[in-house]
Amino acid sequence: MRLALVFAVFFAGCANPPRRAEEQVKPSTISSPDGQILCAVHHIPLTTMRGWRSDAIILEHPIGEAAAREEACIPNTIPPWESRVRTKECTIPGEITFCKWCDEGVGCDF
Numbered sequence: 748m749r750l751a752l753v754f755a756v757f758f759a760g761c762a763n764p765p766r767r768a769e770e771q772v773k774p775s776t777i778s779s780p781d782g783q784i785l786c787a788v789h790h791i792p793l794t795t796m797r798g799w800r801s802d803a804i805i806l807e808h809p810i811g812e813a814a815a816r817e818e819a820c821i822p823n824t825i826p827p828w829e830s831r832v833r834t835k836e837c838t839i840p841g842e843i844t845f846c847k848w849c850d851e852g853v854g855c856d857f
């Protein structure tokens with residue numbers, strides 16, 4: 748009986764149709780009425796400062812629903828290929844842009 752219940756839950760999970768792409772992708776930034784670029788979650792202006800970049804190609808994708816939800820709540824963090832300070836990986840000077848609250852980990856429920 749318990750095994751049948753496990754299989755029923757497993758197959759019910761498989762039967763759920765995938766979400767449509769437009770439901771999954773939300774913009775990470777919005778424009779204010781005066782044209783300023785704001786974080787779409789926190790509605791504060793993005794910060795641009797001198798920083799450092801890596802020339803490595805780094806692919807990043809959340810794995811699992813919890814990671815995707817977390818990424819949706821902090822969409823404008825400093826990515827792994829950029830840094831405020833020079834590091835072993837990030838050696839190319841340049842401007843970096845991010846949301847202060849996203850980078851501090853302030854999620855959707857602030």
Ligand SMILES: [Zn+2]
Nearest residue numbers: 786789846849
């Ligand atoms: Zn933000």
